[in-house]
Amino acid sequence: MSVEAPGTDEKDAFDVGNVHASTPTLRRNTVTVVIPAMNEARNLPDVARRMPEGIDEIVFVDGHSEDDSIEVARTLWPTAKIISQTRRGKGNALVCGFEAATSDIVVMIDADGSTDPGEIVRFVEALNGGADVVKGSRFADGGGSSDFTFTRRFGNKVFNSMVNLKFRASFTDLCYGYMAFWRCHLPAMALPDSAATEAQWGDGFEIETLINVRILTSGLRVVEVPSFERSRIHGTSNLHAFSDGWRVLRTIHGERSTRRGATPARREAARVGQHVGR
Secondary structure (H helix, E strand, O other), X not given: OEEOOOOOOHHHOEEHHHXXXXXXXXXXXXXXXXXXXXXXXXXXXXXXXOOOXXXXXXXXXXXXXXXXXXXXHHHHOOOXXXXXXXXXOHHXXXXXXXXXXXXXXXXXXXXXXXXXXXXXXXXXXXXXXXXXXXXXXXXXXXXXXXXXXXXXXXHHHHHHHHHHHHHOOOOOOOOOOOEEEEXXXXXXXXXXXXXXXXXXXXXXXXXXXXXXXXXXXXXXXXXXXXXXXOOOOOOXXXXXXXXXXXXXXXXXXXXXXXXXXXXXXOOOOOOOOEEOOO
């Protein structure tokens, strides 16, 4: 369609159609959600119901489930990548999911309904605002939990203090696993090799502490945003407070506190959330 300006000849007509055809489209950042799961078939429908629109890719990582988790995931997310983890443990499942992700941004959530997928928008906004890594916090203003036992709360407080002191950080919720990051920063995390046949350190629940510490020592900008943890809907948790707590403690003790050759922040931008790095 052409629009002719008043007082112009037809040869001077402005071709609107051609202008729109040649105008570039602004590219938005793509988002992958990684969901590790083992025997979570009954919880997955609630996770899917609360998933925001516009997610580009879902990577569902099955942990050798004995229920219908894979079948339910296929029904809920027909276009999802569905893979099986190579070893055992949440850490290995996450690493397998990260390797399969192809988007700019990677978000890790739980399959038991405890982390609210509706909060993903908040995490992505913080990344777009200048963060390299965004971490959910149940203790930030606006966060909370309906599933905090005394043991978990006490352990988290102790581990927070240890990491903050050793690595000069200001985490408020070290052991909470709701996180998002730019996929280009995966090398800084130096995660276990998913192809290894033997069990690796980082295969278990200590993976979250491992990631948090290594992003700190890489000089990445870490921001916390408020998050509310719900009680799992069905089934029982695979977390064992004392044995997994011991693995977290060993991780904190074993990681060096010097920087690993800092990776500069992705961009300078307005501060979003609570910066926890040094």
